[in-house]
Amino acid sequence: MSAPGPSESGSTTRRGAAFADIRRRQQATRGRGRRTRSLFGMMRPYRGRIAILLVALLVATAASLAPAPLAAKAVDDGLSKGNLDHLTVLVAVLLGVSLVGLVATVVRDRLVGWLGARLLSDLRERIFRHLLQMPVSYHERQRAGVLVSRMTNDVDALQTMISSSLVTLISSVLMLLGSIVILISLDLKLALITFTTIPVLLLGSLAFRLASVDAFARTRETIGAITAHLQETLSGVRVIRSYGREQGHLDRFHELGDENRRANMKTVYLNAAYFPAVEYLSTAAIVIVLLVGGAEAIDGAVTIGVLIGFVTALDNFFGPITELSNVYTTFQSGMAALEKIGALLDQESTLTDPAHPRELPDPLRGELRFEHVTFGYGVPSRGGSASAGGTGASSSPIVLHDIDLTIPAGATVALVGSTGAGKSTLVKLAARFIDPSEGRVLLDGVDLRDLRQRELRSRMGIVPQEGFLFSGTVAENIAFGRDGATREDVERVVASLGAGDVLDQLPQGLDTEVGERGGSLSAGQRQLVAFARALIAGAPANGDGRLGGPSILLLDEATANVDLRTERRIEEALELLLSDRTAIVIAHRLSTIRSADLIAVVEHGRICEAGTHEELLVRGGAYAKLHEDWQRGTTDAPSAAAS
Ligand SMILES: Nc1ncnc2c1ncn2[C@@H]1O[C@H](COP(=O)(O)OP(=O)(O)OP(=O)(O)O)[C@@H](O)[C@H]1O
Numbered sequence: 001m002s003a004p005g006p007s008e009s010g011s012t013t014r015r016g017a018a019f020a021d022i023r024r025r026q027q028a029t030r031g032r033g034r035r036t037r038s039l040f041g042m043m044r045p046y047r048g049r050i051a052i053l054l055v056a057l058l059v060a061t062a063a064s065l066a067p068a069p070l071a072a073k074a075v076d077d078g079l080s081k082g083n084l085d086h087l088t089v090l091v092a093v094l095l096g097v098s099l100v101g102l103v104a105t106v107v108r109d110r111l112v113g114w115l116g117a118r119l120l121s122d123l124r125e126r127i128f129r130h131l132l133q134m135p136v137s138y139h140e141r142q143r144a145g146v147l148v149s150r151m152t153n154d155v156d157a158l159q160t161m162i163s164s165s166l167v168t169l170i171s172s173v174l175m176l177l178g179s180i181v182i183l184i185s186l187d188l189k190l191a192l193i194t195f196t197t198i199p200v201l202l203l204g205s206l207a208f209r210l211a212s213v214d215a216f217a218r219t220r221e222t223i224g225a226i227t228a229h230l231q232e233t234l235s236g237v238r239v240i241r242s243y244g245r246e247q248g249h250l251d252r253f254h255e256l257g258d259e260n261r262r263a264n265m266k267t268v269y270l271n272a273a274y275f276p277a278v279e280y281l282s283t284a285a286i287v288i289v290l291l292v293g294g295a296e297a298i299d300g301a302v303t304i305g306v307l308i309g310f311v312t313a314l315d316n317f318f319g320p321i322t323e324l325s326n327v328y329t330t331f332q333s334g335m336a337a338l339e340k341i342g343a344l345l346d347q348e349s350t351l352t353d354p355a356h357p358r359e360l361p362d363p364l365r366g367e368l369r370f371e372h373v374t375f376g377y378g379v380p381s382r383g384g385s386a387s388a389g390g391t392g393a394s395s396s397p398i399v400l401h402d403i404d405l406t407i408p409a410g411a412t413v414a415l416v417g418s419t420g421a422g423k424s425t426l427v428k429l430a431a432r433f434i435d436p437s438e439g440r441v442l443l444d445g446v447d448l449r450d451l452r453q454r455e456l457r458s459r460m461g462i463v464p465q466e467g468f469l470f471s472g473t474v475a476e477n478i479a480f481g482r483d484g485a486t487r488e489d490v491e492r493v494v495a496s497l498g499a500g501d502v503l504d505q506l507p508q509g510l511d512t513e514v515g516e517r518g519g520s521l522s523a524g525q526r527q528l529v530a531f532a533r534a535l536i537a538g539a540p541a542n543g544d545g546r547l548g549g550p551s552i553l554l555l556d557e558a559t560a561n562v563d564l565r566t567e568r569r570i571e572e573a574l575e576l577l578l579s580d581r582t583a584i585v586i587a588h589r590l591s592t593i594r595s596a597d598l599i600a601v602v603e604h605g606r607i608c609e610a611g612t613h614e615e616l617l618v619r620g621g622a623y624a625k626l627h628e629d630w631q632r633g634t635t636d637a638p639s640a641a642a643s
Contacts, residue, residue, distance in 0.1 A: 034342075035335075035338045035339060035342040036335075036338070038342060039119075039338060042119055042122060042123065042126075043115070043119065046115060046118065046119075049111055049114070049115060050115070052107070052111060053107075053108060053111040053112060053115065054170075056104045056105075056107040056108040056111065057104075057108050057167065057170055057171055057174070058174065059100060059101070059104035060101050060104035060105045060108055060171065061171050061174040061175050061178060062101075062178070063097050063098060063100055063101025063102075063104060064101060064175060064316065065175065065178040065179060065182060065313075065316055066094070066097045066101075067094060067097075067098075067312060068179075068182055068186075068309045068310075068312040068313035068316060069182055069185075069186070069309055069313075070090055070093060070094050070097070071305070071308055071309050071312050072186060072303075072305040072306050072308060072309025072310075073090055073305065073309075074087055074090040074091070074094075074305070075303075075304055075305030075308050075309075076303050076304070076305030076306070077090075077305075078090055079305075080303070080304065080305065108167065109167075112162075112163055112166070112167045113163055115162070115163075116159050116162040116163030117159075117163075119162060120155055120158065120159045120162070123155060123158070123341070124151055124155055126345065127150060127151055127155075127341065127344065127345065128151070130344070130345055131147060133349055134347070134349055135349055135350055135351040135433065135434070136428070136433040136434075137350075137377070137428075137433065137434055138347070138349075138350075143228040143231075143232070144228070144231055144232075145224070145227045145228025145229065145230060145231030145232060146224045146225070146227070146228045147344075148227055148228075148231060149223055149224035149226075149227035149228065150224070150340060150341055150344050152227070153220070153223045153224070153227065153337075154220060154224075154337035154338075154340050154341050155337070155341070157220070157330075157333045157334050157336070157337035158334050158337045158338055158341065160330050160333070160334060161330055161331055161333065161334020161335070161337075161338075162334070164327065164330060165327040165330045165331045165334060168323055168324070168326075168327045169324065169327060169331065171320075172319075172320035172321075172323045172324045172327075173320070173324075175316055175319070175320040176317065176320045176321065176324075178316070179313050179314075179316035179317040179320075180195075180317070182309075182313045182316070183310065183313050183314070183317060186306050186309050186310050186313065187293070187302055187306055187310055189292075189296075190289055190292065190293050190296075190302075190310055193285075193288060193289060193292060194285055194289060194314065194317060197281050197282075197284075197285050200281065201278065201281065201321060204274065204277060204278070205274075205324075205325065205328070208270060208274045208325075208328070209328075209332075211270055212266070212267055212270045212332060213332070215263050215264075215266035215267045215270070216267060216332040216333055216335075216336040217336045217339070218259075218263035218266075219260065219263040219264055219267065219333065219336070220333070220336045220337055220340055221263075221340075222256060222259045222260035222263055223260060224340075225256050225259070225260075226253070226256045226257065226260060229249075229252060229253055229256055230253070233249050233253070267329065267332075271329055274325060275322070275325055275326065278318075278321060278322055278325050279322060281318075282314075282318030282321065282322065285314070285318065286311065286314055286318075289310065289311065289314060290311065293307045293310060293311075294307070350435075351432065351433075351434075351435065351453065353452050353453055353454075354449065354450055354451075357450060357451055357452045357455075358446055358450040358451060359455075360443070360444065360446065360451060360455060360456070360459065361444045361445075361446070364443075364444060364459060364551045365409035365410075365444050366409040366410060366443070366444065366459075366551040366552050366581060366582035367406070367407065367408055367409045367442075367443070367444055367445075367582065368406070368407040368430060368441070368442070368443055368552065368582055368584070369405070369406045369407070369441070369442040369443075369445075370403045370404060370405040370406075370426070370429070370430075370439070370440075370441055371404060371439050371440045371441070371442060372402050372403070372404060372438065372439035372440075373400060373402070373403040373404075373429060373436045373438070373439035373440070373441060374398060374400060374401055374402055374403070374436065374437050374438040374439055375398070375399055375400040375425060375429060375434065375436050375437050375438075376397035376398040376399055376400075376437050377397060377399060377434075378397050379397050379398065379437040398437075398605065399422050399425050399605050400422045400425055400426065400429075400436075400605045400606075401604075401605045401606050402439070402606070403426070403439070403606070403607060404607075405426075405600060405607060405610070407582055407584065407598070408582075408597075409444075409582055410580060410581060410582060411582060411583075411597040411598060412578045412582075412583040412584075412585060412595075412596045412597050412598070413583070413584050413585070413596060413597065413598045413599070413600055414585050414587035414592055414593045414596035414598070414599045414600070415427075415584065415585065415586050415587065415600050415602055416587055416593060416599060416600070416601055416602070416623070416626060417601050417602035417603050417626075418603065421602040421603050421604060421605065422602050422604075422605045423586045423602050424556065424586065426584070426602070427554050427556065427584055427586060429441050430552075430554055430584055431456075431457065431460060431462055431554055432448045432449070432451075432453060432456060432457075435449060443456070443552070458482075458537070459550055459551045459552060460537065460550050460551075460552045460553070460554060461481070461533075461534030461535060461537045461549060461550035461552070461553045461554070461555075461577075462534060462553075462554045462555075463530050463531060463533075463534045463553070463554070463555045463556065464530075464556050465556040465557070465586075467518075467526055467527065467529070467530025467533070468517060468518075469514045469517060469518030469521070469526060469529060469530075470514075471513070471514065471515060471516050471517075472513070472514065473508075473510065473511045473512060473513055473514065474503060474506065474509075474510045474511070474512050474514055474521075474529055475487065475490045475510040475511060477514060477518070477529055477533060478490045478493065478494065478510075478529060478532040478533050478536055479536065480533055481532075481533040481534060481535070481536035481537040482536050482537050485536050489536055490510065490532070490536065491510070493532045493535050493536045493549075494510065494532055496535070496576065497528065497531055497532055497535060497573040497576060497577070498569060498572050498573055498576070499528040499531070499532060499569060499573055501569075502524070502525060502528055502566060502569055503525065503528065503529070506521075506525070514526075514529070522566075524563070524566035524567070524569075524570060525566075527570055528566075528569065528570065528573060531570075531573050531574070531577055534549075534550065534553060534555075534577065535549045535550075535577060536549070537549065537550045549577075549581065550581065551581055551582065552581060552582045552583070552584075553577060553578065553581050553582070553583040553584075553585075554583070554584050555574075555577075555578075555583060555584070555585045555586070556585075556586040557574075557585060557586060557587055557588040557589055557592060571589070571591055571592075574589075574592060575595070578592075587599075590630065593613060594613045596612075596613070597612070598610060598611070598612065599611060599612065599613060599616055599623060601616075601621075601622045601623050601626070603622060608621075608622050609621050609622050609623050611623075
């Protein structure tokens with residue numbers, strides 16, 4: 001046996017690749033059964049209405065099928081025999097049937113519209129709830145615009161599919177089956193001639209389906225990319241302007257638009273080839289039936305009535321086929337959207353509450369302990385749960401190595417160290433935004449993983465460096481810190497922070513609108529609002545003069561430059577915020593660092609030194625070196641050091 005020549009083996013490989021591609025496309029359409037079932041699962045609460053809808057659909061379809069056999073009867077029994085009574089009765093029946101059909105169609109369309117709108121709002125809510133319960137690390141990785149696109153573009157495509165395509169699909173299939181029965185009962189020979197088109201139609205639609213599946217999926221993806229780019233551009237418009245990068249963003253938008261257009265055009269070309277072909281086939285079949293049927297009618301083998309009825313019924317046979325092809329486009333888009341939404345909902349949270357959560361000790365002392373904690377983004381945590389976040393692509397994914405650190409109840413630990421050392425990661429672990437890959441984080445001796453996340457966080461005040469404010473008033477943003485916080489609570493917290501005079505200067509005081517992301521407040525004002533929001537979290541202040549607030553405070557000090565007076569306010573507010581509670585501060589102010597009960601120097605994911613300011617200076621190690629740099633102003637760590 002001779003070995004295949006290069007061109008022969010090349011064509012075999014190409015053929016193999018082509019078959020593999022067809023298999024892949026077929027599989028791409030296959031997983032849809034599960035998705036469709038989950039969509040039907042969502043319809044379960046509306047069973048009653050769906051049952052009425054199905055009855056209306058059946059009645060409307062039957063009413064559309066009735067004219068063909070009735071016309072055959074009217075011609076053969078009424079017209080041909082000159083029986084006017086018979087003809088009148090048949091015409092009256094026809095009128096009655098079409099009236100019933102009209103009512104059924106109105107009911108059908110109303111119910112399907114109602115169901116589409118209801119299902120889609122349910123689905124939007126489900127996606128929203130899902131996104132809210134996904135861990136913070138998930139949102140750090142995801143592009144918000146793509147998620148927005150799932151909620152808008154994809155949900156819209158699905159709505160179109162449900163409210164128009166699904167009904168057309170069901171009624172067309174019913175119509176097709178009904179007309180097959182009618183055609184056979186009218187004339188078997190003509191019916192068989194008509195059915196020879198079925199294999200051709202089936203093969204054509206299979207080819208269309210395989211050819212278009214990628215294009216439809218690509219359209220959904222590119223729409224997502226466009227929304228993501230738009231969202232990112234709008235969020236970063238200041239940076240774009242500052243660096244004059246408008247053209248770059250415009251070019252990228254153009255590129256993405258082109259990709260979307262190309263994917264779209266592919267579906268357009270396929271549609272343009274497929275639909276006229278179906279039309280042509282139906283016309284050809286009618287012509288053949290007329291030819292054969294006409295010859296039979298001339299020979300007297302069939303009656304004129306049967307021939308007229310048959311040609312009318314042919315319309316009911318090919319009409320649904322054309323309609324099915326027409327809805328195929330929206331159906332494909334809808335299914336591609338369902339696929340994307342399903343994949344989003346399938347992603348499970350890696351941070352779940354335990355089946356049997358433990359209660360926090362009451363009263364909570366607030367001792368936080370890191371016990372042999374090792375962590376890497378993308379490294380599975382204890383118990384084999386999926387990645388704790390991150391890409392995991394790094395060659396050295398371990399970010400924290402065997403951390404042992406105890407923060408006694410009520411103490412403040414200041415974390416210092418160079419950028420990327422792992423300080424924020426430590427804070428994320430304390431809030432259980434991520435789980436350790438090895439080791440434990442304990443609060444009053446209880447592993448954080450044994451607690452309900454909601455209960456844990458209700459005891460915490462968390463102040464990120466860029467405290468995100470929501471559009472609304474200053475007071476509303478502060479009250480956000482605790483469910484049920486009243487106006488009095490807000491005012492008390494602002495007064496106890498000593499922030500009253502700074503916030504009162506705002507045009508409407510606490511009722512000033514902060515704008516999107518707090519854009520109409522200054523950086524210092526935003527910080528004070530973020531402090532007040534953290535202080536209002538946890539227990540409300542009680543009447544004996546003790547300040548309420550969270551038992552644990554996690555704070556990433558902002559480095560924004562503010563005027564001296566606001567800076568003093570912030571320092572005083574901080575002092576108050578930190579007193580009497582356990583706190584981890586990623587410290588940038590020398591004043592905070594100096595007054596901390598414990599300073600931990602983090603370098604390359606390890607705590608290389610820990611002690612008080614004085615102890616560490618005397619030791620003359622890493623901290624002393626950092627301090628020297630700060631004094632000389634060669635590093636930017638405590639920006640307020642100079643002031
Ligand atoms: N979501 C993430 N996915 C993957 N890697 C991450 C993620 N967040 C942080 N890292 C990496 O983990 C390491 C520690 O980051 P971390 O944010 O804890 O440092 P940091 O000490 O707080 O730095 P900075 O002072 O600059 O805020 C860095 O190398 C960083 O690139």
